[in-house]
Amino acid sequence: MAFHVMLIPTLNCPAKCSYCWSSEKGSPLMSIETIKEVVEWLKNFRDEPVTFTFHGGEPLLAGADFYREALPLLADGLSHMKPAFALQTNLWMMTPELARILAKYNIPIGSSLDGPRELTDLQRGKGYFEKTMKGSEIARSNGLKVSFICTFTSHSVKFKEDIFNFFLENGITLKLHPALPSIRDENPEKWALSPEEYGELLVYLLDKYIENIGKIEIMNIDHLCKCVFTSRGTVCTFVDCMGDTFAVGPDGNIYPCYRFIGMPEYVMGNVKDHPGMEDLARSDAWKLMFQYKEYVDRECKDCRYIKFCRGGCPYNAIAPNKGEIRSVDPHCIAYKRIFKEITDRWENEFFGSSALPMFMLPDQPGKEAKPGIMSLMMKRLSSMD
Numbered sequence: 001m002a003f004h005v006m007l008i009p010t011l012n013c014p015a016k017c018s019y020c021w022s023s024e025k026g027s028p029l030m031s032i033e034t035i036k037e038v039v040e041w042l043k044n045f046r047d048e049p050v051t052f053t054f055h056g057g058e059p060l061l062a063g064a065d066f067y068r069e070a071l072p073l074l075a076d077g078l079s080h081m082k083p084a085f086a087l088q089t090n091l092w093m094m095t096p097e098l099a100r101i102l103a104k105y106n107i108p109i110g111s112s113l114d115g116p117r118e119l120t121d122l123q124r125g126k127g128y129f130e131k132t133m134k135g136s137e138i139a140r141s142n143g144l145k146v147s148f149i150c151t152f153t154s155h156s157v158k159f160k161e162d163i164f165n166f167f168l169e170n171g172i173t174l175k176l177h178p179a180l181p182s183i184r185d186e187n188p189e190k191w192a193l194s195p196e197e198y199g200e201l202l203v204y205l206l207d208k209y210i211e212n213i214g215k216i217e218i219m220n221i222d223h224l225c226k227c228v229f230t231s232r233g234t235v236c237t238f239v240d241c242m243g244d245t246f247a248v249g250p251d252g253n254i255y256p257c258y259r260f261i262g263m264p265e266y267v268m269g270n271v272k273d274h275p276g277m278e279d280l281a282r283s284d285a286w287k288l289m290f291q292y293k294e295y296v297d298r299e300c301k302d303c304r305y306i307k308f309c310r311g312g313c314p315y316n317a318i319a320p321n322k323g324e325i326r327s328v329d330p331h332c333i334a335y336k337r338i339f340k341e342i343t344d345r346w347e348n349e350f351f352g353s354s355a356l357p358m359f360m361l362p363d364q365p366g367k368e369a370k371p372g373i374m375s376l377m378m379k380r381l382s383s384m385d
């Protein structure tokens with residue numbers, strides 16, 4: 001099975017997004033020595049393919065020289081693990097030089113836009129939209145593929161139609177993200193999207209997706225449908241991520257996920273010690289993650305969605321409770337809502353009186369099938385890996 005290593009070259013970031021919970025001014029930069037230690041650490045760690053995601057803070061702050069050296073070190077030093085790469089950035093610091101280095105390794109770029117310019121700048125700071133679009137242009141013109149995450153907050157959710165139309169009209173794939181409580185902030189819930197609002201939003205987007213079938217891609221809805229359809233999770237939130245996801249901070253410390261970076265109580269080891277799986281398994285953070293898995297097995301055992309939900313994200317469940325496992329991911333309410341909606345609609349189409357149209361793809365000629373969940377699933381699943 002493939003596993004995932006997130007590399008966090010720094011927690012520093014030049015942007016000042018209102019709801020950010022993961023940046024830290026003055027955070028150091030990862031040295032190339034640490035990348036060399038990552039290679040040594042992973043050489044005999046596992047035999048499976050590995051995906052590296054550069055994340056932050058803002059990973060492009062590490063600069064062109066860092067990537068010029070780091071990428072061949074990882075790609076060649078670990079070639080037996082067939083490394084794949086991804087990078088999550090606000091794109092402000094993208095230069096043609098950096099774009100060419102990243103393009104050599106076919107690195108898909110994930111960036112962030114919260115919708116139209118006014119809304120993005122309101123939530124992420126004046127000038128954000130322009131700088132990100134400019135960086136995106138540089139990336140694309142050098143052959144990089146760019147997609148965007150749209151963070152919905154308690155404020156922006158009121159403009160969900162404008163946001164959807166922005167992505168639709170600009171032909172941009174939509175991947176949504178609910179703003180999380182910022183546990184480093186004095187007022188952690190200010191921007192956070194409540195689980196109820198998140199659930200409503202997912203159902204709204206499901207309807208809009210079906211209404212505009214073939215004109216836009218909404219990645220979350222695709223994944224949620226695929227979960228229901230195949231009965232297994234397809235993104236980290238809906239699988240047992242523990243033991244298969246690791247994150248390395250600027251100082252080489254290893255954590256269970258980038259979301260825990262900078263929180264000393266979640267350090268599992270350091271790359272310079274080249275820990276094996278059994279060494280990491282002795283850390284408190286590892287044990288806590290696996291205790292969460294057992295908790296989900298008990299707590300969610302009667303839930304009909306457990307196979308492809310797996311209790312959601314352990315960070316969401318554990319971190320706001322200061323490391324105590326008191327409940328599953330609070331987004332459970334949203335997950336139940338959307339999983340029920342997809343399952344019910346699918347069953348209705350399947351067993352309902354209008355059983356015939358469900359098997360038709362929307363572009364089948366001569367028939368008047370109203371697109372539904374089945375059309376969406378078939379259309380999307382056929383184009384997904």
Ligand code: SF4
Binds near residue numbers: 315
């Ligand atoms: S802790 Fe949450 S975000 Fe991190 S890998 Fe696990 S499910 Fe994904």
Ligand code: SF4
Binds near residue numbers: 303304307310335
């Ligand atoms: S929907 Fe809620 S109860 Fe069901 S598996 Fe997910 S977290 Fe557990």
